Amino acid sequence: xxxxxxxxxxxxxxxxxxxxxxxxxxxxxxxxxxxxxxxxxxxxxxxxxxxxxxxxxxxxxxxxxxxxxxxxxxxxxxxxxxxxxxxxxxxxxxxxxxxxxxxxxxxxxxxxxxxxxxxxxxxxxxxxxxxxxxxxxxxxxxxxxxxxxxxxxxxxxxxxxxxxxxxxxxxxxxxxxxxxxxxxxxxxxxxxxxxxxxxxxxxxxxxxxxxxxxxxxxxxxxxxxxxxxxxxxxxxxxxxxxxxxxxxxxxxxxxxxxxxxxxxxxxxxx
DNA sequence: GTAGGATGCTAAC
DNA sequence: TTAGCCTCCTACG
Numbered sequence: 029x030x031x032x033x034x035x036x037x038x039x040x041x042x043x044x045x046x047x048x049x050x051x052x053x054x055x056x057x058x059x060x061x062x063x064x065x066x067x068x069x070x071x072x073x074x075x076x077x078x079x080x081x082x083x084x085x086x087x088x089x090x091x092x093x094x095x096x097x098x099x100x101x102x103x104x105x106x107x108x109x110x111x112x113x114x115x116x117x118x119x120x121x122x123x124x125x126x127x128x129x130x131x132x133x134x135x136x137x138x139x140x141x142x143x144x145x146x147x148x149x150x151x152x153x154x155x156x157x158x159x160x161x162x163x164x165x166x167x168x169x170x171x172x173x174x175x176x177x178x179x180x181x182x183x184x185x186x187x188x189x190x191x192x193x194x195x196x197x198x199x200x201x202x203x204x205x206x207x208x209x210x211x212x213x214x215x216x217x218x219x220x221x222x223x224x225x226x227x228x229x230x231x232x233x234x235x236x237x238x239x240x241x242x243x244x245x246x247x248x249x250x251x252x253x254x255x256x257x258x259x260x261x262x263x264x265x266x267x268x269x270x271x272x273x274x275x276x277x278x279x280x281x282x283x284x285x286x287x288x289x290x291x292x293x294x295x296x297x298x
Numbered sequence: 299g300t301a302g303g304a305t306g307c308t309a310a311c
Numbered sequence: 312t313t314a315g316c317c318t319c320c321t322a323c324g
Contacts, residue, residue: 100306304319
C-alpha cells in the first residue's frame with residue numbers, strides 16, 4: 029500500500045472528509061495522546077503530501093501532524109456511526125459524520141513549521157507534486173555510481189517511489205536495474221520521470237498500483253487476472269519465477285539494499 | 299498457536 | 312550490513 033500515491037490519496041481523502049471542519053483528535057492507543065489533546069476541536073485546514081510523508085495542518089495552530097506509514101502503517105476511513113476504536117489506533121480524527129483511524133505508523137508526531145520545512149528540504153522532487161520536476165533528480169542520478177534500482181528508492185533523489193513502482197518503471201523502460209546512474213541517458217531518465225508521474229497519478233485515482241499497458245492486460249492477452257493481495261496489475265513485482273508477460277522468460281528476483289528486486293533479464297538489458 | 303513476510307526507514311556497528 | 316520499530320495477514324503445524 030504505502031508508496032507515494034497512497035499518501036497523496038490520503039491527503040485528498042482527509043481534505044474531502046475533514047477539510048475546514050472541527051475534528052475530534054484522539055489517540056486511543058495512547059502514544060500520541062498528549063499531542064492529540066492539544067489539537068482536539070481545531071479545524072483541519074491543510075492535508076499535504078510529499079513523497080511518503082503526510083502533513084496535517086490545523087488552523088491557527090503553528091504545528092503539523094507529521095505522519096509516515098512505514099511498511100506497516102494503515103489508514104481506515106469510515107462514515108458514522110463511528111465505531112469504538114480498537115487498541116492499536118494511534119490517531120483518530122472524527123466528526124459527526126466521518127472518521128479516520130491510523131494504525132502502525134513509523135511516525136506520528138507534532139512538528140513545527142521549521143521542522144516540516146526541514147523534512148521537505150531533505151526529500152527529492154516528487155512526481156506527484158505539480159511544482160516539482162525531474163531536473164534536480166537527474167543532476168544526482170547522472171553523476172552517481174549507484175545502481176538505478178537503488179537511486180529510485182532513495183527519497184533524497186526522488187520522493188514517493190517504492191518497491192513496486194521501482195520494479196515496474198524499470199521494466200516498462202527496458203532498463204536493467206543494475207545499470208549505474210551515470211550510465212543512464214537523459215532521455216531515459218526523462219521518460220521514466222514522466223511515466224512515473226502518469227502511473228502514480230493513476231495510482232492516486234484508483235488507490236492501487238496498475239502498470240500494465242492496455243495491450244498486455246489479462247483480457248487482451250487471454251491469461252487469468254492476477255491474484256495478489258497488493259491489488260493491481262503489474263509486469264514483474266512479486267512475480268519471481270513466473271513467465272514474463274511479454275517475452276515468456278522467467279522473472280528473476282534478488283535482494284538489493286534489504287528489499288526484493290524483481291526484473292526480467294531478457295526484456296531489461298544493460 | 300506460531301513463524302514469517304510485507305508497498306519503509308533509521309540508528310548503530 | 313544489521314537490528315529494530317510498528318501491525319496485519321497467510322501458511323503451516
